[in-house]
Amino acid sequence: MSLDGRTALVTGGGGPLGGACALALSRAGARMILVGRDRRALDDAATRVDKEGGETRTALCDVSDPESVRALAAELADEDVSLLVNNAGVAGPVRPLVDIRPDEWDDVFAVNVRGVYLMCRAFLPPMVAAGRGDVVNVSSVSGKRPLLNRTPYTASKMALLGLTRTLAGEVGPRGVAVNSLSPGPVRGRRMDRNFRLTAELTGSTLEEAERDFVSRAALGRLVEEGEVAQALVAMLAMPGLCGADIDLSAGMIAPA
Template sequence: MSVDMGFSRSGAEGQATSLLAGRTAVVTGAGNGLGAAIAARLAEEGVRVVLTGRDRAKLCAVAEGIDARVETVDVASPGSVAALRDALADEEISILVNNAGVPGPVAPLWEIDPADWDDVFAVNVRGVYLVCRAFLPAMLARGNGDVVNMASVTGKRPLPRRTPYAASKTALHGLTATLAHEVGTLGVRVNTLSPGPVAGPRMERNFALEAARTGTTAHDAEREFVSRAALGRMVTEDEVAEATVAILRMRGLTGADVDLSGGMVAR
């Protein structure tokens, strides 16, 4: 089911010199958090934004702020993604931001239920595959396009009690590097953006779970975690959105992973 909220052209007119102005982007998981921030930043560049996700009410709330188009989708469902592609047949989608993701359980591997493991991979990996599979053919036919897959530093560095999430993000690095070589000579660029911990509700949840497990406080859990970063803090949603735009502006960048973690190291 779709809702057309219309597109404002004032933003595009105000960004006449932007390399991205006039292009159309699909942003998955755009109902809140990083997806909403990325969509808003793209709109500032004059990009026509299609907000996608499972919760239409949340998507419409985001659309009110940036005057975008809304399409509901479950990225883990082949039928739902195919329906999204068909609904957007009238749009020239040249940017995919695969942001939809779930954090999964916080527990030792041997305590994780297989269904919970599968749920993480269904969204974080299968979802990226399905969205790329649906929209890449049209990009390849036109000889131009960009894909930004939202990975994580957790896909490159240990994070105890988060094995399904870490494994899913590691998988995205392999998917991105290989896909970049499959489509690069055909004009499509594919990159990953790997944020470190992003300040917001998801990290607050993780700190609360860690505090409950260790018998400390959420504040202590957060302080210990951010001490691993050179900047001594988490990154922000706006910084991730700005990095997404920067990736899209770099026409010679493909098969790359951009680390935006504030210098996060594993320990």
């Protein structure tokens, strides 16, 4: 599948998953724009893409801030962005709901849901005008199954699934496909942090916390960043895909 001639924008582009997605999209031929809040991380991710012969542009933006997104759209007014990957997200607190502060709840929704809304509002109009484009929202299998002590995160990811399906109905008839990709737990810094906090909360060891979590997956393992990136590219090779959610969770199931 070739993405030659297309420009893809990935939010959270300086993170491990965003960087992996950027690399996979670039290998498929897309020109990349990496967006995030950490200049050094963005530059490092861009360097990895460029070393393989890709073409990458970076831009700073806080996707939860309307003014920041508005400034980003103005900065990229010369770009023909036909592929938007809303990957930016935060994990939020690991505590029972009654122990979570309102500001912590709001911080999760600000990035995981409002950030997607703001980015779509800014970058969808040119796609609709052109009658072509793709939006892929990175959700989570946690939006479809219980994940104890993670209510802000799971609620935000379920909200993202509703946003995806409704937006697909709005812009699909005008040539823009909107879908979501729901990874299971992805190996990396974020899951290491979650395992550590879960171990502290439950009084278990770090190894026990990870083993208990992974045991819920049919394949008995975490998902790799590269697998998520491959799934993203594969979704773009399915021209009839719209309003869909792809589960890439190693068979993660709800606890008994």
